[in-house]
Amino acid sequence: MTQASRDKQQSVFSQWLRTGRLPSDGIFDGVERKFNPWHDPADGQFAFAGTGRYYGAGMAKPVPRAPARLARAHPQESQIRSQPKAVTSRAKQPASTAEPSEAHGAAGGRAKPVAARLGDQRNAAAEFVGGVGEGIYGVGKNTVVALHSALTTNPVTTVRNASLGIASRIDDALAAENIPARVQVARAADAIANASPREIGQATGSVVGNTALAVLPSAALGKVSALRRLPEAPPRVSYDPPEIGWVKENLGRDTPAKRYNDAATGGRPGQAPTLMRTMSDGSKRPVKFDGIQGEYVIDRKFKVMTLPRARAQLLRQSDVLAQHRLIGTWEVPTEKQRIAALELLKEMKVTNIKVRVVKP
Amino acid sequence: MIATQIARIIANFILFLELTDDEILDSDAAVEMMEDVGAGLDALDKGFLRELVDAFAVIAPEYSGESQDLVRDIPYGFYLEETLAEGDPARLAELGALREARAAKL
Numbered sequence: 001m002t003q004a005s006r007d008k009q010q011s012v013f014s015q016w017l018r019t020g021r022l023p024s025d026g027i028f029d030g031v032e033r034k035f036n037p038w039h040d041p042a043d044g045q046f047a048f049a050g051t052g053r054y055y056g057a058g059m060a061k062p063v064p065r066a067p068a069r070l071a072r073a074h075p076q077e078s079q080i081r082s083q084p085k086a087v088t089s090r091a092k093q094p095a096s097t098a099e100p101s102e103a104h105g106a107a108g109g110r111a112k113p114v115a116a117r118l119g120d121q122r123n124a125a126a127e128f129v130g131g132v133g134e135g136i137y138g139v140g141k142n143t144v145v146a147l148h149s150a151l152t153t154n155p156v157t158t159v160r161n162a163s164l165g166i167a168s169r170i171d172d173a174l175a176a177e178n179i180p181a182r183v184q185v186a187r188a189a190d191a192i193a194n195a196s197p198r199e200i201g202q203a204t205g206s207v208v209g210n211t212a213l214a215v216l217p218s219a220a221l222g223k224v225s226a227l228r229r230l231p232e233a234p235p236r237v238s239y240d241p242p243e244i245g246w247v248k249e250n251l252g253r254d255t256p257a258k259r260y261n262d263a264a265t266g267g268r269p270g271q272a273p274t275l276m277r278t279m280s281d282g283s284k285r286p287v288k289f290d291g292i293q294g295e296y297v298i299d300r301k302f303k304v305m306t307l308p309r310a311r312a313q314l315l316r317q318s319d320v321l322a323q324h325r326l327i328g329t330w331e332v333p334t335e336k337q338r339i340a341a342l343e344l345l346k347e348m349k350v351t352n353i354k355v356r357v358v359k360p
Numbered sequence: 361m362i363a364t365q366i367a368r369i370i371a372n373f374i375l376f377l378e379l380t381d382d383e384i385l386d387s388d389a390a391v392e393m394m395e396d397v398g399a400g401l402d403a404l405d406k407g408f409l410r411e412l413v414d415a416f417a418v419i420a421p422e423y424s425g426e427s428q429d430l431v432r433d434i435p436y437g438f439y440l441e442e443t444l445a446e447g448d449p450a451r452l453a454e455l456g457a458l459r460e461a462r463a464a465k466l
Contacts (some may be wrong), residue, residue, distance in 0.1 A: 251389055257396040289389040303398035305391075307437035308430070309378050313391045320385075336446075341440055342458075347463045 020056050243324070244292055247275045257302035260333060260360045264291030264298045273297065277320040287320040289328070297321070300331045300358070302338040311348065318350045331358040363408065367415035371423070371431045373397065378430055398438040406444060413440050436462075 003281065015021070020035055037056025039048045047053075249272040251258060262269060267290055274286035291298035299317060305311075321328045330353055332338050341355045374397065377390040378436055401409065413435045420432040445451035 233404060249389070251392065253396070255396050255399075257392070257399050261392065261395075288386075301395065303395040303402065304439065305394060305398055305437050306439075307374075307378060307394060307433075310391050310394065310437070313388060316387075336442075340442070343459065 132302065244297075245276060245286060246271045247274050247286060247288065248272075249288065252347045255296075256360065260299045261290045263360075264289075264300045264331065266298065268293035275320045275324055275326070277316065278323060287316050289317070290331075293329075296329050298328055298329045298331055301337065301341065302333060302360075304332060304337050304344060304346060314344065314348055314350060314353075318348075318352055321352045326352070328353040330355045332356075333358070333360050363415045364418060368419050368422075369399075370397065370412075371416065371419060371434065374434060375427050375430060379427070388452055401440060402443050403436055409440065410444060413444070422423075445463035 020037065035056070036046050036049075038049055038052045039045065039052050039055055040047045040052040158208045165247060220279055246268065248270060261267075266273065272288040272290065273292050274288050276284045277287045278284055290300045317328055330341055332341055335357055338355050338357050345351075345353060345355070374394065377385070377394050377397075380390065383448065401412070416431055416434045420428050423431050441455055442452060445455060
């Protein structure tokens, strides 16, 4: 049993010597570990890629261009390493651009964050180029998002969002104008001095992207002119729901006409919906209907008449409907009554009341 | 004879509904009551309705002023001639033309 265990350990060690990997998947307690083949030959400690000596598969890596001690001793290194963005962007790089040995997983090394190295000129240039790409991508993405928003959202919402963004820019500009120029220059110099190559690249890419967007006449002018036209669009007029009042109505009889009127949509037994009519002297009087359906008030006519009081009722209803910006509906039991109602409405020049047949 | 008596009863009721002040009789309630009366007239036997329509013209001189015009116009206001002419397109067209001419005069 002991011999078998020893043989297994030797086999694992042999595999590690040959392949640089352990037979496991490289994940222990949920923490992924990666093999670091770079070591400092002076003290045997781990070193950054491209520094120290390469002990990985093939052992064919070039001689480092800078000593590991110098790289670690660089005063800017700890500051850059602490920047999480540099680590994240590094991790997002495709495997083809990373060091081959870094792509292999192995055990034995401590999990170290990969950081930008100011002392490595080749990597700094790559990070600068990567930063330029990120900056241009950011400008393009923002432009696409803004265009998509302008094309798909409510114009009012788009204008409001655009106005908020413009207001923010104006606030920033006003705040900057209040700061003395020497302070702004000093801040800029300090920011540049402490910026990593990737950050400088991002800034450069943003400038390039915005410049490219600005020199495209069709895109830029179209965007601006479209946003300038939107505030001029007439706002959609929305009306409040009808202010319906209810009054008691008990006519004390049970006839086919009463049953027909009481069965109107939205009606209540013993009550009649009313709209308040404003008279020429400023007084208000209710006008009765039989029901209400949405924004339509309903009056049921079991029998259409042209007697004076019936005509006066028609004019009252038309007037109060006009005051409330509503459309009324007359519901009649037969086609004959519908024709009579249409003739009466035409004769009285009433256009805000429609007629339809509703069988009893 | 009976038609004339019933026409008089109907005429008095219609005058009450039409001419009573709004403060005493709700205007909308009066119209609804007249709809009831009109539906009842439409349901009458056509022969008796013919006699009744003719009776309104007979009793109209018994009233004066606005009331006289109202009684005479009861058949017109309730579309009673159109009810009698159902199934007769020519008569209905004639009645339609008469209505248009009367409306043009007003």
